[in-house]
Amino acid sequence: MTYDPTFDQTRLDQLADQCLADNTGTGKVIFLSDDEDNRLELTSWRFEDEEAKARLMKSDFKLYLLELLDTLLVYRAQHKQPNASRGVVSVCKNQMTVQWVSRAEAERLRDL
Numbered sequence: 001m002t003y004d005p006t007f008d009q010t011r012l013d014q015l016a017d018q019c020l021a022d023n024t025g026t027g028k029v030i031f032l033s034d035d036e037d038n039r040l041e042l043t044s045w046r047f048e049d050e051e052a053k054a055r056l057m058k059s060d061f062k063l064y065l066l067e068l069l070d071t072l073l074v075y076r077a078q079h080k081q082p083n084a085s086r087g088v089v090s091v092c093k094n095q096m097t098v099q100w101v102s103r104a105e106a107e108r109l110r111d112l
Contacts, residue, residue, distance in 0.1 A: 003081065007072075007075060008098050011068055011071070012068070012098060013096075015061070015064055015068055018064070019059065019061040020061065020094040021094055022094075023052065023061075023091070024049070024093060025048070025049045025052025025053060025091065026048050026049070027045065027047030027048060027049075027052075027053060027090075028047075028089065028090050029043055029044070029045050029046075029091065030043065030046065030088050030109045031043045031044075031069050031073075031088075031106075032085060032086035032103070032106050033073050033086070038074055038076075038084060038085055039074065040066060040069050040073055042110075043066065044109075044110045045057065047091075056091075065089070069087075072087075073085065076100070081100070082100065083100040083102055084100070086101055086102070086105075086106035087099060087100040087101055088101055088106070088109060
């Protein structure tokens with residue numbers, strides 16, 4: 001099986017269509033794994049609007065995003081992609097993007 005460079009964004013777009021139609025918040029979800037199997041271990045949610053963040057955290061979106069991030073981590077590790085163990089999902093209203101970052105960058109963003 002070959003690596004599909006559109007896999008991440010396609011799945012994020014599907015989740016956004018499913019869960020973010022009414023979202024008004026903007027923020028970032030920093031995630032990482034130190035696990036041998038590259039499974040999701042830690043997330044840090046950083047949103048400008050605490051009310052919007054609370055709505056997302058209480059909705060199905062949180063569970064679905066965590067499951068998706070776990071899948072993306074494993075997929076990238078299986079295909080030996082760079083920075084496969086950490087990234088940042090940017091949420092802007094009803095859209096999401098992912099950026100795969102170095103460990104130092106993930107920790108810097110988490111500590112802000």
